[in-house]
Amino acid sequence: MAIPALHTLKDDLHFLLTNRLPRRWATQFMGWFSAIEVGWVRDLSLAAWRLCAPELDLSDAKKERFDSLHDCFVRELKDGARPVDADPRVVVSPCDAIVGAHGRIDGTRVFQAKGFPYSLDDLLGDRERVERHRDGLFVTLRLKSTMYHRFHAPCDGALREVTYIAGDTWNVHPIALRRVERLFCRNERAVLDVDPSRGGARRRGGALTLVPVAAILVASIRLHCLPQPLDMHYRGAQRIECDAKFDKGDELGFFQHGSTILVFASGEFGFSEHVVEGATIRMGQPLLRNETWSS
Numbered sequence: 001m002a003i004p005a006l007h008t009l010k011d012d013l014h015f016l017l018t019n020r021l022p023r024r025w026a027t028q029f030m031g032w033f034s035a036i037e038v039g040w041v042r043d044l045s046l047a048a049w050r051l052c053a054p055e056l057d058l059s060d061a062k063k064e065r066f067d068s069l070h071d072c073f074v075r076e077l078k079d080g081a082r083p084v085d086a087d088p089r090v091v092v093s094p095c096d097a098i099v100g101a102h103g104r105i106d107g108t109r110v111f112q113a114k115g116f117p118y119s120l121d122d123l124l125g126d127r128e129r130v131e132r133h134r135d136g137l138f139v140t141l142r143l144k145s146t147m148y149h150r151f152h153a154p155c156d157g158a159l160r161e162v163t164y165i166a167g168d169t170w171n172v173h174p175i176a177l178r179r180v181e182r183l184f185c186r187n188e189r190a191v192l193d194v195d196p197s198r199g200g201a202r203r204r205g206g207a208l209t210l211v212p213v214a215a216i217l218v219a220s221i222r223l224h225c226l227p228q229p230l231d232m233h234y235r236g237a238q239r240i241e242c243d244a245k246f247d248k249g250d251e252l253g254f255f256q257h258g259s260t261i262l263v264f265a266s267g268e269f270g271f272s273e274h275v276v277e278g279a280t281i282r283m284g285q286p287l288l289r290n291e292t293w294s295s
Contacts, residue, residue, distance in 0.1 A: 035070045045069040056146040074149055074254050084249035084284035088198060091269065091288040092248060093141065093281045094210060095151040095261055100140030100174070102275055105264070110138050112184055113177040120264075122185040123211065125165055129193065132207040132266055139263040139275060139287060142172060143255065150254040151212065151261060152283050153246040156197050162223060162240045163191040164230045172215045172260045184262060188214040190221050190230050192252075198293070205292035207266040215259045223253035249284060268292055
């Protein structure tokens with residue numbers, strides 16, 4: 001009985017420390033502090049991070065030394081560190097992540113954790129977009145703070161518009177998902193409708209949407225197709241037009257620290273064998289499969 005009690009206490013402390021402090025202030029402070037390019041600050045910060053997170057692995061990073069803690073957070077990888085599945089029927093994971101809740105969308109109802117549903121209407125904010133994913137599939141991809149923080153194109157395609165939805169900065173740790181209702185709908189997020197293509201031609205038979213969700217210490221999403229970051233200081237239009245074309249595996253942007261990407265797909269897709277709750281998936285590994293894309 002002692003072990004479950006210990007885990008409960010640890011979860012309670014984690015929840016209190018990350019969600020009951022002034023979240024926006026803590027996020028702004030972390031953004032400033034992590035960018036300090038002073039050698040002893042960087043070295044002490046990285047040493048403290050390694051002490052708290054011994055699983056941090058920088059062996060596949062392109063750089064051997066970093067200018068700041070932030071520079072390490074948003075590190076690039078060595079060439080070839082993430083092979084991308086070339087099968088045209090496969091949609092790959094856009095990021096390194098822990099697979100969270102996933103499954104069939106119940107009409108427009110999705111689950112962030114068992115017993116904690118949320119509505120696509122609340123999350124996506126657009127009725128046409130919601131209808132494209134009615135009764136489709138969803139996957140929750142959680143990026144731990146120690147993981148590679150950049151995200152990539154899950155298939156060949158284009159991005160014509162980005163929708164930015166301002167919000168809070170709740171922690172997206174599983175303990176918070178089991179305690180805070182509609183958490184993803186409360187947090188800052190961007191909505192990316194991927195327009196799939198093959199050989200430059202638009203593909204039919206499948207809608208795909210990525211929703212990068214910001215969190216405490218990481219309320220900043222940078223997309224290479226936009227001139228400015230989407231963060232708590234953004235005051236521009238909610239719908240931002242762009243014209244980005246990409247191949248599967250091309251880098252789309254990055255989080256400042258670590259967070260979550262929600263993936264929504266229409267009913268033509270099925271899950272790959274890598275989609276198991278609690279499993280680690282890497283960018284480039286199969287996530288979804290669409291047999292109508294065989295040619």
